[in-house]
Amino acid sequence: MRQSRLFTKTRREAPRDELAKNAQLLIRAGYVHKEMAGVYSYLPLGRRVLENIEKVIRREMDAISGQEIRMATLHPSEPWKQSGGWDNVDVLFKIESRTEKEYALGQSEEEIVTPIAGEYAPSYKDLPLALYQIGQKYRDELRAKSGVLRGREFTMKDMYSFHTSQEDFDAYYEVVKEAYIKIFAECGLVAKVTEASGGSFSEKISYEFMVLTDAGEDTIVYCETCNYCSNVEVTNAKEGDPCPKDGSALKQGIASEVGNVFDLGQKYPKALGFTYKDEEGNDQYPIMGCYGMGITRLMGVVVEALADEKGIVWPESIAPFALHLVNAMPNDSEAVQYADELYDYLTARGTAVLYDDRDVRAGEKFADSDLLGIPNRLVVGKEALAGNSLELVNRATGEVERYTREELFQRYGT
Amino acid sequence: MRQSRLFTKTRREAPRDELAKNAQLLIRAGYVHKEMAGVYSYLPLGRRVLENIEKVIRREMDAISGQEIRMATLHPSEPWKQSGGWDNVDVLFKIESRTEKEYALGQSEEEIVTPIAGEYAPSYKDLPLALYQIGQKYRDELRAKSGVLRGREFTMKDMYSFHTSQEDFDAYYEVVKEAYIKIFAECGLVAKVTEASGGSFSEKISYEFMVLTDAGEDTIVYCETCNYCSNVEVTNAKEGDPCPKDGSALKQGIASEVGNVFDLGQKYPKALGFTYKDEEGNDQYPIMGCYGMGITRLMGVVVEALADEKGIVWPESIAPFALHLVNAMPNDSEAVQYADELYDYLTARGTAVLYDDRDVRAGEKFADSDLLGIPNRLVVGKEALAGNSLELVNRATGEVERYTREELFQRYGT
Known part of the structure; x- marks a missing residue:
């Protein structure tokens, strides 16, 4: 959504x-x-x-x-x-x-x-x-x-x-x-x-x-x-x-x-x-x-x-969405296209994605994301646009895993 | 079920x-x-x-x-x-x-x-x-x-x-x-x-x-x-x-x-x-x-x-089950095996099947089936055991279509 x-x-x-x-x-x-x-x-x-x-x-x-x-x-x-x-x-x-x-x-x-x-x-x-x-x-x-x-x-x-x-x-x-x-x-x-x-x-x-x-x-x-x-x-x-x-x-x-x-x-x-x-x-x-x-x-x-001091933490089985896709550069048309494509690809394959496509500051988006508590956050920003792998941040542990788009599709694209 | x-x-x-x-x-x-x-x-x-x-x-x-x-x-x-x-x-x-x-x-x-x-x-x-x-x-x-x-x-x-x-x-x-x-x-x-x-x-x-x-x-x-x-x-x-x-x-x-x-x-x-x-x-x-x-x-x-004089008639979209599988010979071990296999195959592929495996007379099963109103009824009886095609009876129209097991799997086995 x-x-x-x-x-x-x-x-x-x-x-x-x-x-x-x-x-x-x-x-x-x-x-x-x-x-x-x-x-x-x-x-x-x-x-x-x-x-x-x-x-x-x-x-x-x-x-x-x-x-x-x-x-x-x-x-x-x-x-x-x-x-x-x-x-x-x-x-x-x-x-x-x-x-x-x-x-x-x-x-x-x-x-x-x-x-x-x-x-x-x-x-x-x-x-x-x-x-x-x-x-x-x-x-x-x-x-x-x-x-x-x-x-x-x-x-x-x-x-x-x-x-x-x-x-x-x-x-x-x-x-x-x-x-x-x-x-x-x-x-x-x-x-x-x-x-x-x-x-x-x-x-x-x-x-x-x-x-x-x-x-x-x-x-x-x-x-x-x-x-x-x-x-x-x-x-x-x-x-x-x-x-x-x-x-x-x-x-x-x-x-x-x-x-x-x-x-x-x-x-x-x-x-x-x-x-x-x-x-x-x-x-x-x-x-x-x-x-x-x-x-x-x-x-x-x-x-x-x-929950922790930043907000709610849902376990994967009952979270409202599996993935929180955050576009940190909503005014950059390249970032919008990149994030839109990711969103379309993942949702078409049945992954429940909440896609933060709002025109608000990245800091506000991250604070909201922490509060909402969706188990994994995927950020589209400068790094992703430069062709580097994407960061998948685990809400509960804060651990960061790096995924190429292809690896991401493999993990969520079933 | x-x-x-x-x-x-x-x-x-x-x-x-x-x-x-x-x-x-x-x-x-x-x-x-x-x-x-x-x-x-x-x-x-x-x-x-x-x-x-x-x-x-x-x-x-x-x-x-x-x-x-x-x-x-x-x-x-x-x-x-x-x-x-x-x-x-x-x-x-x-x-x-x-x-x-x-x-x-x-x-x-x-x-x-x-x-x-x-x-x-x-x-x-x-x-x-x-x-x-x-x-x-x-x-x-x-x-x-x-x-x-x-x-x-x-x-x-x-x-x-x-x-x-x-x-x-x-x-x-x-x-x-x-x-x-x-x-x-x-x-x-x-x-x-x-x-x-x-x-x-x-x-x-x-x-x-x-x-x-x-x-x-x-x-x-x-x-x-x-x-x-x-x-x-x-x-x-x-x-x-x-x-x-x-x-x-x-x-x-x-x-x-x-x-x-x-x-x-x-x-x-x-x-x-x-x-x-x-x-x-x-x-x-x-x-x-x-x-x-x-x-x-x-x-x-x-x-x-x-509904008609025999009972309820559900349209496919809201019926409790898509298919009513009726074993007309529940005391025949060959018929039981045949019907069990059909049931397992169809349910494994996501078809909602009500399987009448009860030990009651065929006439009672058909009357119950008419009353329940499931859109299509598939009967396992002598004909099926003889290797002939199976009858699929449309509850609403009474029309009979004949299916081989393979054709049936094609229709329901998606």
Whole structure:
């Protein structure tokens, strides 16, 4: 995309009412627009990042037999009353309509997915079954905070699985855990898996995927020599205490939850009447699991964890563009022709290029480029015009590689 | 996808409470699940159709310089109060939160998009500007009806454009009109463009794109010899009256709206304070247009318009799969091997194949195939095993073409 046609622009100043680094940078770089506390719109660059995160998630959920659906977000009140959520989930938005019907806005979808699964899985032969969706969720938070990390509206991947036995659920949980860790790794994050309390979803234990970042809302204790990690909500351990697994001194840190898993047991199938016939023809309730992953939150956590003093740093897999092509001499017709040709060649071969063709000073272009955080920057300037190789600057490391045009075409021209 | 792994199944009977053909067929075929009147979830096949419609729309909106964003659907009340919509839009869902803040659920996004555009378009040089999104919309309908055609929650593409002059808007409207007609044509529909009243959006005239179908909610009069067409809401003309353009006898029919355009004038920029500097440095309000297209509605209208007595008929561009591969002899190991090989070959080359590998009777498979409406069906049976060419049956026309395996690979194997 030509940057001259991108309607957003960068800002020097962060808005005063945003304390979180993620929101400050995302707003300054034109990725998001704040509508009110906890609610953001996603502008073209932000939308591209979300779509790329969603692509990675879809690929991994499909690979573990997840079937993607799109569930309603405007919910009838009946299943929420049947499950008890209507009175017990404090963040549930309730709506009274003109017709005096009451609705809920989806903050999770157990009440919707359980009857769907129940309709199509009458037999043990239809299980296990894993359904997921990517869509908006709503929470009536008393205080929205941490920028896009804790919103009143946010985008989420939520998957639900149904099993004939606890063993089958436990085995599937391990499969999902591996998929989650793969997704976070592809987003440039190292996630730790903790035990946490189940909140209003379940009385059973739940698991959270946590990334250490100062913007986080949770405090965790973890062991650096084994995989022990726990949310302080569910443990008495603190910094320096011995690890219950291997005795090493525990570390304590602020972390952000980037995913969670709930073992829901038979709560929702029982409340909503989902039974299947087992091999003997008897009615049984399935065991149900829920697997969440906040997509807008993940975007914010990546900003928090990877940004530097110059701006955002995206990992290649989710960056809005793979390459930032910067024409440092926009008033030189030879440079324009050179850069135009590069842009046309690379985009024709499927490389996602943001092409800074704007008529502004090179210094401003470089500052904007650092702020936007596209993984690699390619500069067209005097050197390129003199026939020398081009500089490809890695945003994260600052490392410079030199490429001839032909080598560049080889790297990106597939 | 192997049909044995698709969690949905077809039903013989339509649910009793669904009068509309679109909902009856979509539910029977397992494309949608009804949550309540006017609210549906979209199951894997339905989700695929929506995604394909969205792909077509995105391509055409991008081609006319639309920039895609994702706006909030949970709206602050302030801009709605500023625009007057808070008290005047009867279908607006209002929410009172725990914090005693009031929110609106997006039924259109003028209140959100106008400040976004205003922030990034301070100068006439930044205009025209066209922003669009694809997402959920909510309407507090007194009566939801016509299946997925008029819902309380639905998926919509909404675009908004901002211009420095009426002429510029008028010219862009013509560009959008052509794009719309192209989209509808690709969905197998012929749309007529009518003038209609602007409803609560605007006091100016609006345009609607209408498809003749008995499930429609509007009555239109139209001329078969010229392009005159009008909603009866805004004309006194009726069946048999002379066409105001060429005098031919007008026809009357039931039609469904599949898109609309509103000339919003300066209403929202004035209400929400969006001014730009003109060439002389004076503050001006832009002229604004709004262009809607219901995506779940479009899916329903296609079903209404193209289905036959055997089931749904999808046009190729939006079908959930391009090809329905049916193994009519699932207990014959040679047939299974033959069909598996075909499936692997075609999917490896990017053809979207639904492969009916289920262990059920051939007659049931063919009935299901007709109901699902995938454009072409390829049958593996005795003939194929005897080395003869394969039958490719066109769902819409019933026409049979014969292909050798090699010819088939040529047609689909790109």
